Amino acid sequence: MKIKTAIIPTKQSFAKVDAPHELHLEAICVFAAIGFFLDQDTYYKDEVVLAPSTKYELNEKGFVVNSEPWFHWHYTPRDITFNQALKEFSSLFETIMQEQTQGKKVILPLSGGLDSRSQAVALKQINADVFSYSYQYKNGFDETSIAKKIAEASHFDFKRFKISNAYLWGVIDDLLQLNKGYSDFTAPRQMAIFEEYAKMGDVFSLGHWGDVLFDSMNVSQLSKEEEVRVLQKKLCKRGGVDFANTLWNAWGLPGDFNTYFASRIEGLLGTIEIKDTNAKLRAFKSKYWAPRWTSINLAVFEKAKPITLPYYDERMCEFICTIPEEYLKNRQLQIAYIQSKAPELARIQWQDQRPFHLNNFRYNKIPYNLPYRIANKVKREIKAVSGKPYIQRNWELQFLGDANKQKLKEVLLDSDLKKWIPKSILANYYNSFFNTDHLQNAHAINILLVLAKFNQKYNG
Structure with a gap:
């Protein structure tokens, strides 16, 4: 059987390797630290997840016979102006959105950020039929009010929801069936309104990973050792390292978790032949973080309706590799796209910069805020x-x-x-x-x- 995995896969594909069928305790400790499994790791030593952007040949028993990467993340910035980059992004983004949604009623989850707002602009440009929705936590920030303004300005149907207390216990077994235990259960809050999706439309347009592709890591040029330390800090959850060390010691694993984890990060970074630190860290996240964390709970949406992800598109990944880093910093391309195509949406509050919007968010500092x-x-x-x-x-x-x-x-x-x-x-x-x-x-x-x-x- 031949399998070609995507640059950013939307789901995990499993294969067998020649190893004992026993729990991969080291991999589980990494899961305990960062909330997802690294690289090709699974719960068991004799099972792996197929790597992104790779051509595989599996035998009849599901073992890998041969593999060959077909895409490598790179940083090859072209000598183009910002306006040229903006024009190319606008055309590519709207082409992808058109291809993914043509002739279908689109379900658009809206937030107060930029990824779904950019999608709203594109969908309006291509005259799509859109049903939009948003949710917020009970007694939390009213992010649905921002989403509603975006929907109204775009002339989309819109519905707001509140994530209620204790819904998890009624759906936890269904959620386990969907994500197979490769993510925590409270991150995919979309599970709280799963029954509503059947009424909304034909296909989801999901904005996952736009915030990573269209921004910089905002760090200076670092040494390899510094890059490892930065990634460890970004990857680990609050209390995660202590928790991983606790499990490591309880299970009597050799060495120590910190050394093991650092060596894993260093090894995976070594697979990315990019000198620019910001582009390299973006590539790391796209290669090892997106498929094993962001993609896991796409299964919830896909269980209800087909899914599309414009930022996952392979043309978008290749486009990002050729854009000068200075044009990606601080979400410049997305902001300029919204400002140029839908200025009324640019004037709506940006949740991450509240109470400011896309035209004045640079005032989000003392004393203005x-x-x-x-x-x-x-x-x-x-x-x-x-x-x-x-x-x-x-x-x-x-x-x-x-x-x-x-x-x-x-x-x-x-x-x-x-x-x-x-x-x-x-x-x-x-x-x-x-x-x-x-x-x-x-x-x-x-x-x-x-x-x-x-x-x-x-x-x-």
């Missing part, structure tokens, strides 16, 4: 005093509170996970999360929940 920051802080403190704390993360709705606490106890402490991970570790993280520090321990709880459900479903 001080009145907003003070008012926002006061508003959040009043909510907290009234018993409605400000919600910024999905796990706050799914894990906190007595009912959620009991559900977590049943899955983590009263399950067979203790046969795999010492109960003392489970109890320590559970108690620390509820009694000491939510933020520091939330990631560990997220991953332990995944491991518990994976153990229940696939490792029995």
Whole structure:
């Protein structure tokens, strides 16, 4: 069987390798630190995920017989002006959107950012039939108000949703079936409104990865050692390294996690032959982060309707490799595209730069943003005093509170996970999360929940 993987695959393809069928504990420790599996790692030593942009030949038993990369991320900037780059991006982006959505009613998830706003502009340019929607957390920032303004300015149908408390426990087994335990369960909040998708349209247009391709990492030129350290910092979740070290030591693995993790990052960076640090880090994220993290929960959308991803398109990846880094910094191309094609959308608040918009976000600094920051802080403190704390993360709705606490106890402490991970570790993280520090321990709880459900479903 021959398989050609995409530059950024939308789903994982698995193959067999000659190794013992046992848990890949080192890989699971990396998962514990960063929230996804690196490179081709899976839960088991004798199973791998096929690498991106590679041609494979598999035998009848699913073993890899031959493989050959067909694309390499590169940085080959052309001698073009910013306006030339903008013109090329506009044409390419609208061509891709046209090809992906022609003759179909498009489902567009809208946020307060730039990726979906750029899609809204393109869809308007090609006269697409669009149903848009947005969601926000209960007692969280009202991001749907920004999305609604974008939809109204674009003349799209629009519906807003609120992510409710404790929905996770009713869908967690379905979500496990979709992502196979390769992501935490609170990141894909789209699962909260899964039943709504059937009514919306024919095909999703999803804005994943635009924020990585069309921005710079904003670092100076670094040595190889410095690049490894920067990536380690960007990859690791809060409390993730301590959690990984705890599992590493509990399982008696040789050496130490930090050394192992650094060597893995160094080895993977070595596969990218790019000198410019910012372009190299973007390529690393696109090669190893997007397929194993961003793509995992696309399965939720795809279960409901076909999906399209304009920023994943291979022509877009190749285009990015040829654009001078200075044109990508600070989202310049996307901003200029929106300003030139839909100035009314440029004047709508940019969520990451609130209360400013695309034309004045450079004033998002003291003293210009001080009145907003003070008012926002006061508003959040009043909510907290009234018993409605400000919600910024999905796990706050799914894990906190007595009912959620009991559900977590049943899955983590009263399950067979203790046969795999010492109960003392489970109890320590559970108690620390509820009694000491939510933020520091939330990631560990997220991953332990995944491991518990994976153990229940696939490792029995």
